[in-house]
Amino acid sequence: MTITQERQTDLTDFRDGLRAFLRRIADDFGAGARLSDEHQGCDRIASVEELREGHEDRVRLVRRLQAALYDAGYAWPSGPTDHGGRGLSAEHDLEVERLMNEMGFPSREALFVGLNIVAPAVRHHGGDELRARVLPALYRGDAIGCQLFSEPGAGSDLAGVSARAVRDGNDWIITGQKVWTSMAHLADLGEALVRTDPDAPKHAGLTMFIIDMDSPGVTVRPIRQITGGAAFNEVFLDEVRVPDANRIGGAGEGWRVAATSLGSERSSMSGSTGPVTPHVLDRLHGLTGRLAAEAGPVHHEQVARTVTAVAALRAAEELTEKSWSHTLAPISGSVLKMLMVRAVDEIGRLAQSVLGERIYFDSGEWDTYAWSEFVLGAPALHIAGGTDEIQLNVIAQRGLGLPRPPKNT
Ligand SMILES: Cc1cc2nc3c(=O)[nH]c(=O)nc-3n(C[C@H](O)[C@H](O)[C@H](O)COP(=O)(O)OP(=O)(O)OC[C@H]3O[C@@H](n4cnc5c(N)ncnc54)[C@H](O)[C@@H]3O)c2cc1C
Structure with a gap:
């Protein structure tokens, strides 16, 4: 048997075991409802999933789901065995996301930051004790993480x-x-980027820490958004005491740690953890099919634009799963993020063009006004994880080796 055949067999066995496990727990977690077929129930559809106030039940459900996955060895298949993983490949991780999406399990948005931004930093730069303490907690859903950048x-x-950290003993x-x-x-x-050496050049004076959000001196204030939700916050840190054991990487190495988190964040905003999910495409398909008779030539053009944008995104995601060239790997997150944002915009425009005025007011008709949340959330994706302009700078300078533009032009 060749190595490729062996890997294939291994993945097939893994997939069979995973499918059987997910089937066993599906009812417990409300999985499997194909909303677009039912035309009933909750028709919420969002480009930026928001856990608003009052979503405590959902957070509890997601924590419980993550613990069930972890205990069965499916929360982090590629992770090391001593930290709750199974030592398998990244393909196995993707398989879990894919199958859970396909089977309609609830989205685990509450865990997105912890798993896709904080964990990679701890994994790559944290010491043994920190890794052993933080990684299983994040992957089991016992700890929810946030990004204090x-x-x-x-x-x-x-x-x-300019947030400052000053050393005080340990x-x-x-x-x-x-x-x-x-x-x-x-x-x-929270993963907090702070200045530890105000005299060093600005990139060299930074250090990264894990902050316990229950520490005295941490105050969290919600920020209200256009979508009606309040999923992000202001965080005030007032003389918060953090043990040195919570430092990720060396003092002065915070910028390197931040780059790991940001690269992972951008890549994770596409693929099965991003907003262009099979569920969204399924709903869009249902919507355009249902209202096709009312649509004109403009609508046809928009369908073509949307299909092109989604196909480009999917092609780039597939390339990432296989491998980018050595030169382009550092910009893969930025390229994926730009393609994801374009696909989300085109999907939103298509929904708007099909729905017309029905997207602006809630008539109670299923799968109509609900799309307003998807459309209103889309601009945030041009900003979160670094704006479009910053991604273009990264692609131009880091990927193509173009010079930085001179200042004040
Ligand atoms: C939904 C959402 C969730 C977020 N979650 C988090 C989070 O959990 N943690 C966190 O730390 N942050 C978070 N952010 C913040 C996000 O990372 C910042 O908003 C983003 O990096 C832009 O920074 P800024 O808002 O200060 O805009 P600014 O940096 O002030 O930018 C303003 C404008 O100037 C442009 N600009 C700035 N510099 C350049 C340049 N060199 N070249 C070209 N154009 C430039 C920008 O592109 C932008 O259009 C989130 C943002 C959103 C929208």
Whole structure:
């Protein structure tokens, strides 16, 4: 048997076991409802999933689901066995996401930041003790994570963060303000980028820490959004005491750690953890099919644009699963994010063109006004994880080796 055949057999066995396990727990977690076939029940559809106030039941369900996956060995198949993984490949991880999407399991948005932003940083840069303490907690859903990077004066220019940490024996004392912190209102721990050496060049004076969100001095205030939700927050850090054991990577190495988190965040905004899911495409298909008779030539053009954007995204995702060339690997997250955003925009435009005025007011008709949340959430995707302009800069400078534009032009 060749290595490829062996891998194939292994994946097939894994998939069979996974499918049987998911079937066993499906009812417990409300999986399997194909909403577009039923034309009833909750028709919510969002491009940015928001856990609003009052969604505590949903968060509890998602934690329970994640614990069930972890205990059965499906939360992190590629992870090391001593941290709750099975030592398998990234393909096995993708298989879990794919099958759960296909079978209609609830989205695990509450865990997105912890699993796709915080965990990669701890995994690649954290010491043994920190990894053993934090990774199983995140992967089992016992801990929800948030990303404490952006500040009122530092978003695109992230290396300009001014939250400060000062060493005090075995601890650090952190003071500053973070903003746009998704899930902070639910989070147990946060990955915080702070300045530890104000005299060093700005990228070199940063260090990354895990902050316990229940620590004295942490205050979380929700920010209300256009969609009506309040999924992100301002976070105030007032002399928060953090043990040195919670440092991710060396003092002064925070920028390198942030790059790991950001690369993973951008890639994770596409594929099965992104907004262009089979469920969304299924719903879009149902919508356009149902209302096709009312649509004109503009609508046909929009269908073609949407199909092209989704096909480009899927092709790039497939390339990522196989491998990007050595030169292009560092920009794969930015390329995927740009293609994802374009696909979301085209899907939103198609829904708008089909629905006309029905998207603007709630008549109670199933699968109509619900699309307004998808459309209203789309602009946020041009900003979250780094704006479009920043992704284009990354692609031009890091991928193509073009020079930085001169300042003040
Ligand atoms: C839904 C959502 C969730 C988020 N969640 C989190 C989170 O959990 N944690 C967190 O830390 N942050 C989070 N953010 C914040 C996000 O990372 C920042 O909003 C983003 O990086 C932009 O920073 P800014 O808002 O300060 O805008 P600015 O940096 O002030 O940018 C303003 C405008 O100037 C442009 N610009 C700036 N610099 C350049 C340049 N060099 N070249 C070209 N154009 C430039 C930008 O593209 C943008 O159009 C979230 C944002 C959103 C929308």
